[in-house]
Amino acid sequence: MKTEQFDASKQSLVKAAQLLNNQEVVAFPTETVYGLGADATSEVAVSKIFKAKGRPADNPLIVHVHHPSQIKHYVTEISTMAQTLIDHFMPGPFTIILKSNGTVADTVTAGLDTVAIRVPDHKIGRALIQEANLPLAAPSANLSGKPSPTTAEHVYQDLNGRIAGIIDGGATGVGLESTVVDATGDIPVILRPGGVTKQEIEDVAGTVELTGSLKEKQPKSPGMKYNHYEPDAPLVLIDGDQIFFQKHINSYQQEGKKVGVIASKPLVNLLQADISYSCGNRDDLSEVATNLYYALRYFNDTNVDIILAETYPQVGIGDAIMNRLTKAATHHHIQNRNI
Ligand code: AMP
Ligand code: MG
Numbered sequence: 001m002k003t004e005q006f007d008a009s010k011q012s013l014v015k016a017a018q019l020l021n022n023q024e025v026v027a028f029p030t031e032t033v034y035g036l037g038a039d040a041t042s043e044v045a046v047s048k049i050f051k052a053k054g055r056p057a058d059n060p061l062i063v064h065v066h067h068p069s070q071i072k073h074y075v076t077e078i079s080t081m082a083q084t085l086i087d088h089f090m091p092g093p094f095t096i097i098l099k100s101n102g103t104v105a106d107t108v109t110a111g112l113d114t115v116a117i118r119v120p121d122h123k124i125g126r127a128l129i130q131e132a133n134l135p136l137a138a139p140s141a142n143l144s145g146k147p148s149p150t151t152a153e154h155v156y157q158d159l160n161g162r163i164a165g166i167i168d169g170g171a172t173g174v175g176l177e178s179t180v181v182d183a184t185g186d187i188p189v190i191l192r193p194g195g196v197t198k199q200e201i202e203d204v205a206g207t208v209e210l211t212g213s214l215k216e217k218q219p220k221s222p223g224m225k226y227n228h229y230e231p232d233a234p235l236v237l238i239d240g241d242q243i244f245f246q247k248h249i250n251s252y253q254q255e256g257k258k259v260g261v262i263a264s265k266p267l268v269n270l271l272q273a274d275i276s277y278s279c280g281n282r283d284d285l286s287e288v289a290t291n292l293y294y295a296l297r298y299f300n301d302t303n304v305d306i307i308l309a310e311t312y313p314q315v316g317i318g319d320a321i322m323n324r325l326t327k328a329a330t331h332h333h334i335q336n337r338n339i
Contacts, residue, residue, distance in 0.1 A: 003156070004165040008124045012167065017131040019164045025049055027141040027155045028128050029169030030120035032093045032177050032195055033148040033293065034155050035064065035138035036163065037128070040104045046137050047107060052162040054144045056226060060110035061137040062095050062178070063117045066129040071117050074135065076101045081205060082183040088204045091121040093178040093195025108137045118178055124169040140177060141166075147229045147296040147328065150175050154297055175290035176320045193319040195289075210319075229328040231296045233260065233304050236332045237325055239311045242270050248334065249273050252306055260304035262295045264288055267310060275302055282310075285317050292321060296328060 004019075006012035008029075016026045023045035025038045036053065038045035040063045050057055063074060068090045072078060075098040078086070085096060100115035109115050120126060129136055140148035141155045141163075149155045152168035159166070179194035181201065188201060189209045201208045238245050245263075249271060252259045261273040264282040279295045280287030299307050309325060311333075312318045326333065 001161055001164065003160050003163055005152075005156070006165055006167045008167060008169045013124070013128050013131050016128060016165050016167055017133075020045075020128075020132040020134060020136065023048070024164035025052055026128075026165040026167065027149075027152070027159065027163060028125050028138075028167045029122055029152070029172060030064075030125040030138075031122045031172060032120070032174045033150055033172055034141040034152065035120070035125070035136070036141035036155075036159070037064065037136035037138040039132075040108050040135040040137035043105045043107055046105050048163075049137060049139065050107070052159055053139065053142070055139060056144070057107070058110045059139075059226060060112060060116065061108045061139050062180075063104055063108060063115060064125070064129055064136045064138045065117060065119055066126045067091075068119055070119075070135070071096070071098070074101060074103050074115055074117060075099055079183065081186070081188065084204055085181065085183055085188060085201070089196050089201075091119040091126070093121070093174050093176075094118065095178040095180045095194075097180065097182040097184060097191070099184055104135065104137070114182075114184060116180060122169070122172075124167065128167065145227050145230055147231060147293040148177060149297075150290075150293050154293075157297075173290065174286075175292060175294075176317070176324060179320070193323045195317070195320070197316045198319060199316065227327070227330060229293070229296060229324050230330065231307060231328065232300045233307050234332065235296070235307045235309055235325075235329040236334060237311050237329045238308050238334050240334075242267060245308070245310070246271055248308060252308070257305040258303055260299045260302060260307040261309070262292075262299075262307060263310040264312075273308070275299070275304055282312070285312060285315075285321060288312065289317050289321055292324060 095118040174195040179196040180192040182189040268278040279291035
């Protein structure tokens with residue numbers, strides 16, 4: 001299949017919207033990461049998303065609408081608590097889970113009786129959804145298991161030839177996916193940390209629960225059990241100071257390995273590795289979030305054998321950063337101990 005590359009002009013959005021109405025799959029920019037959109041009411045269209053990504057069929061998709069007022073068309077009811085969350089966080093990097101009224105295709109919800117809905121806070125993303133006049137099921141626009149794309153170039157690398165189109169809207173802002181919140185019960189439950197922090201949700205909704213282990217046997221959010229965000233070389237998280245970190249670099253190098261490092265300033269400038277990538281300043285975790293997937297993909301074009309990454313405090317967006325890094329490292333985590 002030829003993958004058409006679109007700019008963000010009105011003319012391009014009209015063409016991309018036509019593809020979507022013809023049950024094709026089109027990648028588009030949002031403020032979190034690039035999404036891979038298809039008509040959420042069409043089984044045929046949605047099945048093409050799963051095929052293009054190689055995504056397991058039991059991992060449901062988030063439905064993207066252009067305005068919060070559209071949510072009611074897809075759910076059985078919106079509680080007062082849910083409405084408060086919608087009013088405060090949508091549009092934005094926030095996904096709400098409510099009881100589905102069955103309008104979207106079964107493949108979107110993976111057979112669950114709930115549906116996940118988001119309103120992206122991105123001019124181009126929303127203009128496309130409005131132009132298509134469809135709810136768009138859209139996971140991140142990467143091959144399943146790889147880091148999510150934060151540029152159109154990343155999407156192209158993974159999906160060229162597998163999808164009908166890519167709209168280039170430049171680099172995304174937040175850089176990590178939305179916060180997924182189950183609002184079907186009495187209190188909101190965070191199923192996946194993301195762009196909106198736990199504290200921000202607590203400030204408007206009072207008590208908030210964060211689902212525990214990512215390795216729960218029956219995760220509430222089905223996507224939790226799969227490998228995610230993995231760069232080509234194995235990733236190891238190093239939880240310690242400069243001396244500790246350098247010792248680990250040296251030890252891998254002594255084994256003859258080429259070592260890549262992902263760290264923030266100032267640490268990144270103090271370490272000596274084969275290749276280092278700075279993901280911003282440690283005192284600005286939103287900058288680290290913006291650059292994280294870029295950093296993970298950066299090493300795919302190098303010949304490093306192993307990537308060592310710094311850890312971050314789990315406060316604010318640090319929750320989401322550590323959630324993604326821990327999964328990317330498939331749980332290789334070296335605590336501060338001597339070697
Ligand atoms: P992605 O499409 O890669 O951004 O992942 C979407 C996330 O939302 C995955 O972790 C899904 O498991 C989760 N999700 C989507 N729909 C639901 C739902 N109805 N209930 C629980 N989790 C959901
Ligand atoms: Mg994803």
